[in-house]
Amino acid sequence: MSDKHIDHPPLQGAKLAIGTVAVSLATFMNVLDTSIANVSIPTISGNLGVSSDQGTWVITSFAVSNAIALPLTGWLSQRVGQVRLFISATVLFVLASWLCGAAPNLPLLLLARVLQGAVAGPMIPLSQSLLLAAFPRSKAPVALALWSMTTLAAPVAGPILGGWISDNYTWPWIFYVNIPVGILAVTATWWIFRERESATHRLPIDKLGLLLLVVWVGALQIMLDKGKDLDWFNSPTIIALAVTSAIAFIYFVAWELTETHPIVDLSLFKLRNFSAGTIALAVAYGLYFANIVLLPLWLQTNIGYRATDAGLVLAPAGLVAVILTPFTGKLMARMDPRMIASISLLAFAACFLWRANYTSDVDPWSLIMPTLLQGVGLATLFVPLLGVIFTGLSPSRIAAASGLSNFLRILCGGIGTSIFQTAWDHRSILHHAQLNEVSTAYNPVFQQFTHRLQQGGVDAQQAYGIFNRVLDQQAAQLGVDDLFYISGILFVALVGLLWITKRPGHAGGNDDASAAASGAH
Template sequence: MAQAQAPIVHPPLEGAQLVIGTIAVSLAVFMNVLDTSIANVSIPSISGDLGVSSDQGTWVITSFAVANAISVPLTGWLTERIGQVRLFMASIVLFVISSWMCGLAPTLPFLLASRVFQGAVAGPMIPLSQTLLLASYPRAKAPMALSMWAMTTLIAPVAGPILGGWISDNISWPWIFYVNIPVGVIAAAATWAIFRDRDSAIRKAPIDTVGLALLITWVGSLQVMLDKGKDLDWFSSTTIVVLALTAIIAFAFFVVWELTADHPVVDLSLFKLRNFTGGTVALSIGYGLYFGNLVLLPLWLQTDLGYTATDAGIVMAPVGLFAILLSPVTGKVLPRTDPRYIATASFLVFALCFWMRSRYTTGVDTFALTVPTLIQGIAMAGFFIPLVSITLSGLPGNRIPAASGLSNFVRIMCGGIGTSIFQTAWDHRSILHHTRLVTQANPYNPTFDATVQQMNQLGLSQQQAFGLFNSMATQQAAQLGVNDLFYISAGIFIALIALIWITKPERSHGGDAGAAASAAH
């Protein structure tokens, strides 16, 4: 086995190089995150064009998510063997090639294979973007680096459905993948120009084949279970039960193996660190709530309030306004402030937004929908930056890629879990509320009887009146179900504040993120 090289120390970037490097890394991250959501609204177009059912078409999303979830935690191990700059460059170039393959796909199997390839090569991109940015900025300006990273990570999931819907409606679905090509080419060229001489040391550690096989097994089983659970009615399906058991057993073996292996493929020992564990868990659960609601709100608007996909996207768009404006402010304030205060304020604002949404009625107007979305941008500006700085606080530079990869992996998995839980919980709560509402529909209820008589006077038959009442009850039940989830989300965000305060970020001249940046150098 080759001996580890001495750590390579690179000075911070300056001037135009710093600007170009930041833009290059941010473009790569934006392109990556955009692809996690851009295909969601285009499934009907893709399915129709390729001659498959919508249920088969959803594998376009699932295949990417599974491959991406498996490759993200491998970032630290791959970085040691390849080098962070070479790995980041390879991710961008292969992502562009896979995007081109997706757009050219003549059949569903070819498209799915291309999406698996795309998700796999995309994995290291986000964790390494954090590492490269932190190493590029002077210690005191490291929070600003994280603010640039956070803006792209927060805006892309909102922009994805809007852009995907517009492209599908006005051009054709292959272009949701082709748009990555010019962005990726620019990002790759700029990255190579700025970072090619700033690679990390390489250590040829043995390949942990058992750990890798177990990782693929449990993550793949869990991800497919989450994506297909709702369609297959969860644990009433033998397929879902088998996937769940496979995931649990493989995960148990994976944890034991990785904690005892000499060269683990995923460094689980990071969870022994208070800051890493507290920051990662708070960030991941918070992201799961955010992402679950990000899927739930447009779905409710489209299925029950009659909004088009584009209109629903426009309602969600204002969330980016304050996030873009305030993220740099957070980056400037963070070095002089305990990041736990900023994260706490962020979670309180999130709770306020979801509480406001829990007061919605079926007659809610666009203004009432937009106000909490606008305010949520304030919470988002203080969400990623302080929690990432807490998570990476005090880590030596050689552990940052592994820590960033593992933290992002947990966050992405929680996003998937949040989406599945919210959609299933909404169905169950809607059914419960519908049952309660229709029990009032009997001739012994004077209010119901008067309502039916009023409908009869308007020219509706008895059967039509009952049908209209049932339709109104269904809409009201969906509204009450969504309100329940908004209210619960508010409460969980309040409870998560306790997790933030179990951490003890290490203070330094440049703040917590500065410490991470210094180590990354």
Template sequence: MSAPGTAPLQPLKGSQLALGTLGLSLAVFMNVLDSSIANVSIPAISGNMGVSPQQGTWVITSFSVANAISVPLTGWLTQRFGQVRLFITSILLFVISSWLCGMSPSIEILIAARVLQGAVAGPMIPLSQSLLLGSYPPAKSSMALALWGMTTLVAPIMGPLLGGWISDNYTWPWIFYINIPVGLFSAWVTWSLYRKRESAIRLVPIDKVGLALLVIWVGSLQLMLDKGKELDWFNSGEIIALTVVAAVGLIYFVIWELGEEHPVVDLSLFKGRNFSAGVVAISIGYGLFFGSLVIMPLWLQTQLSYTATEAGKVMAPVGVFAILLSPVIGKFLPKLDARRVATVAFSLFALVFYMRSKFTTDVDTMSLLIPTLIQGAAMSMFFIPLTSIILSGQAPHKIPAAAGLSNFVRIMCGGMGASIATTIWDSRSTLHHAQITEHTGSGNPAFGQTVQQLGQLGIPEPGAWAVIDRTISVQASTMAATDIFWISSIMFLMLIGLVWLTKPSKSSAPVDAGGAH
């Protein structure tokens, strides 16, 4: 967003461009990593602080609630403070809050530090996207998006792996301390290269009512999603109350923002067909992907007796093709119709989930790895073209707001996807368990024969029943997981139609060289 009457800033070149890309990408990697790195460390944290694992999950919930609220504020904050100043301030506050997390002597202080960490992390992802686009020439904007996308693809996979390794080999505070050197380096690089590329600042008045409504409905929705499974969803009065507050708050928020002269979130962006269809497509697709990212390791560990490290190794190869192919896609995308590339991505996702829907309890490692590798290829063609479609045709000064709003919806759908997937998995597991159990009992010869065979091995009858029940549970959970994979496959095919509602857009024109300024 160039200041009025000034020429757009020129793209960076050579070593400055490489260093700028590295600095911005590291900030994103640190941010996304921190949203998932604590997940596997909850037992260690709660045990060390003498609280229950349920109380420990607030370490995750507090971060996600604060983060979800602050992401859509990026557009307004950028106008008020400037995108470079805001980005560097976010990084430095993130470093300080990470240090506070590691130093926390009690669960209450840790949760407070995580709230701060989530709140200041909000603007980092959309602003890194915006700054990176402004660093590259218009013809290479797809390459910028490809390099940015690689970090958002790999970090969610690395989080649980790195978190588990640190918790096993060191102490849990180090999952937060590792942010300090990374954040300081990123802040230094950004300040060195971008301090003279600040965006224009407008003293826009704060929309206090809109901000309050945003906090109310997003906070209520995020709490409902995070606590729904633990509180048995709508059998809980607390969940029902949170749902009502979120729904009413959202309705009032939309009405207020559409009539506000200086809205805290620019909902007028949804008037654009490319923005609205692109955001819905990338958000639902990300929700389906994130749901599987939760279900797969849980299924492998709780049902197939994989260790956390082994499950991580099965999931990790998703990053191989994502990293290798992202620069290639970025290079050739300007010559292609972004809708066609996105169609290939959704088709590959559908194939991946169809292959997973055929998994059985005796699935071998190679059968697990093949769809994971293919998914990496799909991911390399997922973020880049859809982000290009979403940002295409946006006025330069709207880029931070558009990036912030699209990332907010995507992150929110990721959380919803995880909650919905785990809930469906539990309910379908119970259903399949009941259906299989109907065929057991004294009236079933095969059941009686199995009990007799186990008895011959020295297992008493109650023990034999427990062994059979465990076998049924594993089978039921596997069937439930494959149900989710099959549904996801169908939904990915349906999303292709949504992609083709957008207007043709060559990726060379999502933004101009000064688009981020």
């Protein structure tokens, strides 16, 4: 081990091009996996013989283990070296992808996804570090622009590729596609970066803090995922998980605030901009991520869309974001970042309030138009909010602040998905009961519907069964509309939270935000 600082010269020519492509490929593969499974949940659930809400554990298990692994990145990179850690994580990611595809049942698939999420944690921040070190300092914005384009292109490709594979092949191939990409990325990265290893030295690790983090986050996520199946707090298991998570969280906070080398620097929450900006980013991302899981699930289970078509509905948001993101950096130099972030939050709000009026005969154009607004929100969300979050922080605290804000962002993505699945089920049941109350023999609509069916040769019991299926579809539609409406209102509320912060400076803070922006996509 060495504690001597190593300053490598920038790469040039073909090596720079190949190194950029190699790191970007690994990043693309990583980000792709956060979205490629979204449209494949009904297919995976059907093939494994589980319900769709159980199928969403495939997404939440990845998100939560990824969030837990993020705070370890700094310690591991200083202990192992950035290049060795990045390559090791990428190799393990490829192995975990193979295990996901080969999983014969849901428990083994979830275990493989947990491993995949854990090793994916260091890949995102390290890919940015390697890329920045490979470019001259004057070209850092170019490096970050290339990085951002990669991370925005992956969510465009993910739903389309996942849907196409699910419709034309078998679902394991949504994971197997990572294998050739990963092998190519590992080979090229090792060839270009093996002589550019960072300095390493031993650092103490906050073992108790890490253990408490795993316990409270893990117990919370299991509680949210299993709550519906176990009838929530009528189940001793759910109560035990809730108590375990609460106690571990309290101990975690107390320990981290007094530990010399905390795994998570909670003292950052004493800063107004960091607290308000991080909460706004985490909640906004949680709502966004929960909705991009919910939308294709609703389209496939209630509207009759194929997985490919559901993926195509989501794609325009990514395309708009790719086109507009380069302009966001230019706007940061001229406008208050809080104003840009407010535009983003209001664009998301308009998108979801628009969707709250959907009916079961929604046309493709009505599905795509709000998605374009969502793309505007994506393009103007991350960098301005990071400008708010990093205001007033010394350079030595930027890494800790970035790690903590990303941890909460990804954690909220997983938790938001679980909450939305449960809420959709509850709202659908409520609406079904309300609709059923008025479906009596005295209701002329009910009488006309069943009478028309009976005239077509269906007996009374069959007519009632068909009517009940129609009620199921309408109840699910009203339930998903409720969640769209709630999402829109919460995005409007986040605008108010944003404006209790101080205005970020035109220098320093924005540069820091740009440097950390890649980790937020």
